Amino acid sequence: MHVEKFFCVSIIGTLLNIKCKTKDGLNACLDLTKMGIRQQLTPQQIGNITYLPRACHFVQKRENMFCECLQGIKGPHGYSLNIKRLVSMKDLNLIGLKSHDSHVLMQQILSMAIREIWPNKFRKTITKLCLFFNAICSKVIDSLKLDELEHEAAVILCQLEMYFPLSFFDIMEHLIVHLEREIRLCSLVYLRWMYHLRDT
Amino acid sequence: MMGIEYEKIHACPNDCILYRKEFEKYDHFLKCKVSRYKRKNDDSSDDASTKGPHAKVFWYLSLISRLKRFFSNPNDAKNLRWHAGERKRDGKICHVVDSLQWKKIDSLFSNFGKESTNLRLRLVPDGMNPYGNLISKHTSWLVLFIIYNLSPWLCMKLKYIMLSMMISGPSQPGNDVDVYLSPMIDGLRMLWEGVDVLDAYYGEHFNMRAMLFCTINDFPAYGSLCGYTVKGHKACPICEDKTCYHQLKHGSKIVYLGHRKFLDRYLSCCNLRKAFNGKLENGVAPKPLTAEKVYQRQQNVVVIFGKKQKKGVVKNIWKKRSVFFELPY
Numbered sequence: 001m002h003v004e005k006f007f008c009v010s011i012i013g014t015l016l017n018i019k020c021k022t023k024d025g026l027n028a029c030l031d032l033t034k035m036g037i038r039q040q041l042t043p044q045q046i047g048n049i050t051y052l053p054r055a056c057h058f059v060q061k062r063e064n065m066f067c068e069c070l071q072g073i074k075g076p077h078g079y080s081l082n083i084k085r086l087v088s089m090k091d092l093n094l095i096g097l098k099s100h101d102s103h104v105l106m107q108q109i110l111s112m113a114i115r116e117i118w119p120n121k122f123r124k125t126i127t128k129l130c131l132f133f134n135a136i137c138s139k140v141i142d143s144l145k146l147d148e149l150e151h152e153a154a155v156i157l158c159q160l161e162m163y164f165p166l167s168f169f170d171i172m173e174h175l176i177v178h179l180e181r182e183i184r185l186c187s188l189v190y191l192r193w194m195y196h197l198r199d200t
Numbered sequence: 201m202m203g204i205e206y207e208k209i210h211a212c213p214n215d216c217i218l219y220r221k222e223f224e225k226y227d228h229f230l231k232c233k234v235s236r237y238k239r240k241n242d243d244s245s246d247d248a249s250t251k252g253p254h255a256k257v258f259w260y261l262s263l264i265s266r267l268k269r270f271f272s273n274p275n276d277a278k279n280l281r282w283h284a285g286e287r288k289r290d291g292k293i294c295h296v297v298d299s300l301q302w303k304k305i306d307s308l309f310s311n312f313g314k315e316s317t318n319l320r321l322r323l324v325p326d327g328m329n330p331y332g333n334l335i336s337k338h339t340s341w342l343v344l345f346i347i348y349n350l351s352p353w354l355c356m357k358l359k360y361i362m363l364s365m366m367i368s369g370p371s372q373p374g375n376d377v378d379v380y381l382s383p384m385i386d387g388l389r390m391l392w393e394g395v396d397v398l399d400a401y402y403g404e405h406f407n408m409r410a411m412l413f414c415t416i417n418d419f420p421a422y423g424s425l426c427g428y429t430v431k432g433h434k435a436c437p438i439c440e441d442k443t444c445y446h447q448l449k450h451g452s453k454i455v456y457l458g459h460r461k462f463l464d465r466y467l468s469c470c471n472l473r474k475a476f477n478g479k480l481e482n483g484v485a486p487k488p489l490t491a492e493k494v495y496q497r498q499q500n501v502v503v504i505f506g507k508k509q510k511k512g513v514v515k516n517i518w519k520k521r522s523v524f525f526e527l528p529y
Contacts, residue, residue, distance in 0.1 A: 002419050027451040037476070139352070141294075167448060167453060185301050188295075192322075194326060
């Protein structure tokens, strides 16, 4: 899914604070100040240096635990689980994520790998997001549960709005509220995705 | 190609027209004045003897002959009836048959819905780069078809996916993709009327009909297929006018906030101000557009296809009338 890939890239970029990929930064903090919210994140100027206060998705010097976890994963062949080769321990980065890699990350691995590293409440939201993607990608969905899923998507987005900087919210992030409607109209996601079409 | 018929159609390098039907014998298109053939820089004459190779060629593989092949194999012909017979019906969604659109089609066209052999196809246009890492800018477009009458474990198999079109060329067609889709639309119209096919499972001839069910695409392709602008302030095609956007000053980008609208009115976080954008949320979730409304909006859009003829077009979030409205259903 296109949406899933974009979500994964921007989440990992922001969590690991990868240069050029992260949605946080000086400009994001200035925007927050301009809107008059989250005063605790206002950049502070001391002398010639501007200091950015720590946001909740920022863990100092513990990103390597995340990367080590990804590096230790072993999985069956053909499940895109050779995720080891994407991890660069030197600059704590994931290089060359393909769409199926990010699918597997979002479905199973991400929610496991962030345990004990990020703060509890924040982690819960990310885990919820992973579970949401897992639920809509399943092979059988109860039609009664679809309403619940729709509500769930809105709740997740609202919680993310509280934690992440404003520049996180692209159009791709907005589109997950409409995913449930598409399932109702055109049935399951796995009948509509393009991974194997791209492979051929 | 193994007896399956295909057709090479020449196109204008600027995606203005296809050289078929009334344009068959033209050497260049009158409006954009670009020749149909590749020419060297100093050669500007229209002399037919110095024709080079064709500037842009795209392949159209006819759908009908391939569908006939499926029915001429008894095993495949049986598989194509799967959705009507062997399926479990327990109220859960496990196949496209359970979707609302399928049921709506059944109620609108009851003649079409009754026959289990009538096919429902899905269109998959996707850009790909045949050269991999060697050239980063080249994009060729493939248009594939998937048959949804098959069981879920078969319909995405390689054997049952049909290639219908290959649009070569260094640049992707974008909004002009309609020009290329027009031969396929003709084929689909013919399939809606019905084609005489031999069914190998029962050993008899019957009238096969097929329809385009829906499309799969990524978000930019969605924009170019349905003619909606997927960038800028009103980027969400489902919320359309009511897309909630916010222009960031320092980050200089547009963000889409305000998801509290989609929540229940009575949840406590609707009333939180500081945690969100500092305001109370009073809006209601926008209602998605219906097909009739989209048709109304697209009806009056005037569009000229071609890469170099974009000047003087009035700004509108709808860029064209989608080619799929020309289908009879």
